[in-house]
Amino acid sequence: MSHLKFLLAVWKANLQSAMEYRASFLAQMFGMIANNTIYFLIWVIFFDRFNDVRGWGLGDMYVTFGVSASAFGLVSILFGNTFSLGEIITRGRLDYYLSLPRPVLLHAVSSRMISSGAGDFVYGFLSYAVSGSFSWDGLLRFGLAVLLAAGVLVFRAWLSMELLWVWLEQWSFCG
Amino acid sequence: MKKYWAIFKLQLANGLAYPGEFIGRSLMILPFMWIFYQLWRVTFEASASTEINGLTLQHTLWYLVIAEVIELSRPRVANTISDAVKDGSIAHILSKPYSFLGYHYSSSMADTVFRALLNLVLGGGMAWLLVGPPPSLWGFVVVLPLLLGAWALNYCIAALIGLLAFWVEDISAFQWIYQKLAFILGGLLIPLNFYPTWLRTIAEALPFSAMTYAPASLFVSPTLNGFLTAAGLQLLWLLLFVGGLGLIYRRSVTVLTVNGG
Numbered sequence: 001m002s003h004l005k006f007l008l009a010v011w012k013a014n015l016q017s018a019m020e021y022r023a024s025f026l027a028q029m030f031g032m033i034a035n036n037t038i039y040f041l042i043w044v045i046f047f048d049r050f051n052d053v054r055g056w057g058l059g060d061m062y063v064t065f066g067v068s069a070s071a072f073g074l075v076s077i078l079f080g081n082t083f084s085l086g087e088i089i090t091r092g093r094l095d096y097y098l099s100l101p102r103p104v105l106l107h108a109v110s111s112r113m114i115s116s117g118a119g120d121f122v123y124g125f126l127s128y129a130v131s132g133s134f135s136w137d138g139l140l141r142f143g144l145a146v147l148l149a150a151g152v153l154v155f156r157a158w159l160s161m162e163l164l165w166v167w168l169e170q171w172s173f174c175g
Numbered sequence: 176m177k178k179y180w181a182i183f184k185l186q187l188a189n190g191l192a193y194p195g196e197f198i199g200r201s202l203m204i205l206p207f208m209w210i211f212y213q214l215w216r217v218t219f220e221a222s223a224s225t226e227i228n229g230l231t232l233q234h235t236l237w238y239l240v241i242a243e244v245i246e247l248s249r250p251r252v253a254n255t256i257s258d259a260v261k262d263g264s265i266a267h268i269l270s271k272p273y274s275f276l277g278y279h280y281s282s283s284m285a286d287t288v289f290r291a292l293l294n295l296v297l298g299g300g301m302a303w304l305l306v307g308p309p310p311s312l313w314g315f316v317v318v319l320p321l322l323l324g325a326w327a328l329n330y331c332i333a334a335l336i337g338l339l340a341f342w343v344e345d346i347s348a349f350q351w352i353y354q355k356l357a358f359i360l361g362g363l364l365i366p367l368n369f370y371p372t373w374l375r376t377i378a379e380a381l382p383f384s385a386m387t388y389a390p391a392s393l394f395v396s397p398t399l400n401g402f403l404t405a406a407g408l409q410l411l412w413l414l415l416f417v418g419g420l421g422l423i424y425r426r427s428v429t430v431l432t433v434n435g436g
Contacts, residue, residue: 024345031348038355042364049369053221116347165199 006102007110011078014113025115032119033126036069040127062131067142070124071149075158076117079109082155086162109159178273179281186285201293204243208301211239228368233306234395235366240298241318241391242363248291249329250283256337257346265431276424280330287326314394317402321390324409328386331416338420341427361387368392382412 018025043065047058075082088094088108097108128134128142190197219225219232230238256279259265268275299309309315336349343349358364361383367375378384389405 027348028345031351035348035351035355038352039358041359045359045370045374046365048371050218050222053218 003103003106007106010107010110011113014080014111018113018115025118028115029119029122032116033123036065036120036123036127040065059132062127063133063142066124066127066131067145067149068124069120069127070146071154073117073120073122073124074146074150075154076114077121078113079155080112080114080117081109082158082162083114084112084162085109085159086165089162179277182273182278182281183285186282187289190286190289197289197293201247201290201297204247204294204298205301207243208236208240208298208305212236212302212305215239228366230366230368230395234310236302236306237309237314237395238366238391239364240295240302241394242361242387243298244291244294245322245325245329245387245390246357246363247294248287249326250280250287250333252279252283252330253333253337253346253350255279255283256334257340260338260340260427269428269431276334276420279334280327283330284326291322310395311397313397317397318390318394321393321402321405321409324406324413325386325390328382328409328412328416331413331420332382335416335420335423338423338427341430357383357386360384362391363387366392382416385409385412 040062043058043061047053047061051057081088085108094104094108097104097111100107124146125142128139215232215235219227219235225231256265259268265275268278271278303309332353336346336353339346339349360378360381362370362378367378367384367388370378378388385405385408389401389408393401393405
């Protein structure tokens, strides 16, 4: 319970910090929405040429892309340092967290919010909305899929990759 | 020229001193190639054809190897230049007896060459295992000069984006847009052969296709005419971008104010 209270306090501070530069926050958010929209054109081109690949069509791609974008966005908003933990460790910036009486990993990854993540998060839901398979119970399933993907795929997988990177750096340095 | 060659060698030696990081980053090409193989294998099966728009599965995968080598190894100088502008370290390089842009070009090309070799060995090795050897050995001869042209073009655009830091606080949005345009109009994930004709015509008229599509497609189907056209196109865009970069750089330096002693 105390961890949850701590996390809520950190997230609140992160949000206040991001809102200090409101115009920059909004520019990052809408910039990322535009970026994802352009990127998704790849799949529009692909399915325009190949229509249907083993029953998989553009609508399915909207949902899949939406889940991964929202999951990535959620982790970026709540645990922004997940994507730079390797760099934090190798540059010795973990010392700051080690000296504080809070869980080190949790504190390190949650102490940053990536503003563009809000754009990813919103884009995912927009992608689902235009997929052609929108329904209210579907939206609940979509939300659940986002949470699962955020927890399992993005958060755990990325942390493992960052730690592997630290190990490779160490190996490189020693070798 | 000798000093830029020395910077290139110095950065190359630096890269060789920390091979773990480079190898780690280059490993990314393996899952990419595996996913591309699965996607295109199923797509070719679904279309019940061994050849689509002149490309077989073997052609497509080797095309994607070269496209990924270009993208994953390209000089990433936008952030380096932007940081140098923002933290003032640009003043340190400006006082040296070499060009700021020349310094970054030599330095980033050393990283690029090293990364490209690793990516080609890993990505090419995987493609070889999955679909067999490259369609033509002449492809290697044709692609080498085109790779240099592609990276030089890439450098010019990245440096232009980096120099925007003189006027805007954050260049991320420009980088995102450039990257996505290069993905789509360069044919990085889907060869331009599979695009609708109208979009392919537009893409071929822009510099992005000269950076990715032209070298990758000539690697799988090398022809002398194709090579000369691609090289001519790259040269044309290079002249334009080098001129533009020179102009913007001169204008940037005039607005630079250096304080301190």
